[in-house]
Amino acid sequence: MTKPGQRRTLIVAALAVSAALPFVLTEYEATLASFTGIAAIAALGLVLLTGVSGQTSFGHATFVGLAAYTTAWMSRYGGWSPVAGLPAGLAIAGGTAFLLGLITSRISGHYLPLATIAWCASFFYLFGILPGLGGYNGFGEIPPLFPGISTGTAAALIGVILIAVTILAANLLTSRTGRAMRALAQSRIMAESVGIDTARLARSTFVLAALLAGLAGWLFAHVQRYVSPAPFGLSASIEYVFMVVIGGVSQLGGAIVGAAIVVLLRDQLNDLLPRLLGSSGNFETVAFSLAVIASLQYAPRGIAPAATSLWRSGNRLLNRPPPAKLGLPRDVSWPGLARPSTTTPPPTLERAAAHARSLPVRPKPPRGSLILQTTALEKRFGGLIAARSIDLAVHAGEIVALIGPNGAGKSTTFNLCSGALAPTAGSIRLLDQPIQGQGARAIARRGLARTFQHVKLLPEATVLDNIALGGHLRARAGFVRSMLRLDRTEEAALLQTACFQAGRVGLTDVLNAPAGTLPLGRQRLVEIARGLCLDPSIFLLDEPAAGLRLQEKQALAELLRALRDEGMAILLVEHDMDFVMDLADRIAVMDFGEKIADGPPGQIQDDPVVREAYLGGVA
């Protein structure tokens, strides 16, 4: 993270460099600089799409092409000024992305890049076939950006544009929307569980990336002044992926570094390789491809991050002490084990709490009222019945535990209640509203928070950011407000709330540590704090005590009791019988997809059916 002061210096320096370009560069160098800048703008879109929100596209060049062809055709044949080509090109690129996004935002995982390969190939042929676009040879005589603009001025203009979009993108990354985008890359199930509309966010990110590509395409058409399908085909798309991979997929700076490496190296290799090999061919592509393979093998996070980390470790070796380990428990001596997870809140917490009130808080139902009720709930996977006629009820101020062997249908029931799965039959009511089949996002909006059996955090984001993710639904800033920094008051309130919740679970000492560096027990606490940030009426916890030490379990039980006493309804799945018997007000036992018993702990322990099916002779 750069500090505001550093940031300002960086921006001023970059602007100064851009302004100097026309005076120091030769015509040829200025052209190269222009193409580097154009490629970097497009690659920036790909970083947001791929590196941040985790959607790999092998079709990025398509959007560059759509805008380029639009503005080229308008200014060459339509008699429009190139300036008019910009909104038109952006509209075509963004509009096409929106339409494709309607389809593809549903496509997940490695299916998405496969789909992008398909449409990229299709558009390539389309550019070549559509009448009036000059076939596979394309067409030229496209007017420049402005009449009489010099190559150097164009380079400077492109530099300024690049700086502007980089600032906007950087703003976006440190905002509510940026956090949501990272969550999208990590886990859609988790993102939906905190109320993020993943399909919509995926689509918006996709359109944003296409707009950046479109901007690059507009510049390209008027700088190159010639368009043909080749620079917008599959191999060009792959080249953008290469730029991002070589530069570092998760960093904005990586886009610029990668673009510079690819464009400048291509220029050099273009001359050099055919001479070396004594024949003509696209050898520079071969060289890049080999570089990409090598970079994935030796520096999988990209050249820019690899260089930074090399520089840092070099520095450390030279003189600096290693950075403090952020209060992670380091000692393995026995007294260290007794460290309680909940520490006393630091003095600033009251202040934080006061600010936190600026986020809306939902009215809580009175203690003892029915919060969650399932009736005859059933889930089938094909022929397999995972859960059958499940009747459950959880009241405000009550802890209900769901126990049973693996495969008994606990997780299924849990996922049905939280909306991660849709039931085959039966009904679920949350706060007296039917919610079956509504999806996790809608259910989160109604005040249900959950944790996951296998912790789902953003391991590289800070603990604070992870917790703030839980407050997604309580804030509103979207892409535009985030990019223009109009979200600061709200963002501050959100972070204050996150800070407050961190204090409640005892994470104040590690707020700025990457969540992935915490031991598992504390990662579970991060999930709990994230859930609390949602301001829930009911909290679903999936095996919260698994793998915790005895003391950690006791601290967790204390926290859950405190939440119950505040009037929260809690439903938890757990294996640890001691933990459950001590903590729960009521226990429901599941076996082979059915609930076989439901009652207070004492009664369950003596229930003959439960002993026969689950507990056996020993309890």
Next chain:
Amino acid sequence: MTLLSVENLSAGYGKAEVLHGVSLSVAERQIVAIVGPNGAGKTTLMHATMGLLPRTGLVSFMDRSAGDAGWMVRHGVVLVPETRALFTDMSVEENLQLGAFARYRQGARDLPESMAEVFEIFPRLAERRRQSAGTLSGGERQMLALGRALMGKPKLLLLDEPSLGLAPKIVADIFRVIGTMRDRGISILLVEQNARAALQMADYGYVLEMGRVALHGSCAILAEDDRVIETYLGRKRHA
């Protein structure tokens, strides 16, 4: 006689070191338990011992320096991982056959006989031999995982959380089977979340904390140790 000896073992994932210089040993016909909280490095210890992870330090089996997972399997060390790692889209029978793959490559052709022995220990598996492994219940999966391991005729079994997610009454069955394996001359290195059950069954125990051995000793002594009781066992309150 010492069967497995691990000296000063360090291992991890990528740059993150999880184990820092762990030493332990397993003698013939011995059950050794490793207990500790999640994230202490128990599974990493099993994987590193088995040669599934890059490691530093010395692992030797029957006085020979150990190689990778393939070497271990060929020499009679089999790991049953926490996830069971069954071939869920293949039948129970195929899973068992594959348990003997390393021996088959070395020329063994006694697969039907070995399978009959496994079916004797786990009659449930015989009933389900044609079923695909993915359709088994949690308890049956663990039986299949153990059965597949036995097909390899191991001298040493590494068991990672064998009771995880099973009904308490099935846990008792599984532990009974583990006991009979020792009687058949198989040594066992056991990682268990359920410290109480593990210390009851094992001969010797190690407590792993943050990638280091914090305490070790015979299980009888460990089970009486105040610190172990305080951190893992708890005072029994439900009689």
Next chain:
Amino acid sequence: MDNAILLALLQDGLTTGAIYLLLAVGLLIAFSVTRAIFIPQGDLVSFAALTLASMIGRHIPGTIWLLDSLCAAALALSLARGRLNAVIPYGLAPAVLTIATLAATRYGAPTAVSAVLSLGIVTALGPLLYRFAYEPLGEASVLALLIVSMALHFVLIGIALYCFGAEGVSTPALTDASFDIGSVTVSGQSLFVGLVCLAMVGALRWFSVRTLYGKALRAAASDRLGARLIGVDHVLSGRTAFALASFAAAVSGLLIAPITPLSYDTGFEIGLKGFVAAVIGGLASYPLAAAGALIVGTIESFSGFWASEYRNIIVFSLLIPVLIWLSLTRGNPEDRA
């Protein structure tokens, strides 16, 4: 349109479909075992056809030198790690293949002999490409492997252009015979393609269902950790899978070359269509992929008749509905649990 044209188009479609089927099966094997989508498989289709064509034309195929240099590199690395037995696969085997290829080129061996040698060269390239491009990545994500695949594709295209030039080639048909069944004329080449395809699918099925080695390969695809724990070497199973995939590519290349001229970059397009078929099978189901391949072949053949220019667009657009359906039914494969 009359029935004769319809049947001829159908026959064409099924013939190319059978070739796509081979490629799809190869892709599926490679993907299920290694998680790598072997996009450059299509380039190996070109490699095979161009290798055979250049041997027939009495030119030494550049692919043999590629194979030799990869083998030499692998041999050097293995020897450096003290693995002396690597001399046989990386030293002796390529030496024999090289001598045979040089002799066959020099003295003009019968086409069948040259075809077998071409198969050998291209098949051997598969595991070597895996060795150098994919293996060092270890447990990388599907996406990282996919990016490597795309990069490798560009490397192979460049090499093909350098070795063989930009000219398209055809190889002589193995048979000119044709049979009349009722009003339909079935060409011998179509029949041959069908038979080869059936034989290969049958042999693969026998291998994977009846032999313990075949089951071990399925095991490696089913659960990587489990496979390592029963002593299935993950490196070996990966290379075997890539050998099967490149063998499928080589056979496809030799089957297509008499029907359609192939140049250095057309194999990729053919490979993409095999890939479309594999995706129709969800990158998991062999029967669905086979059906997908025949559908892709048929659609291509019919759309070629009606809207020749839009043929590729139609075939590639097929992918989108399939992918949506897969995403909706398969849940979130990317969810990093």
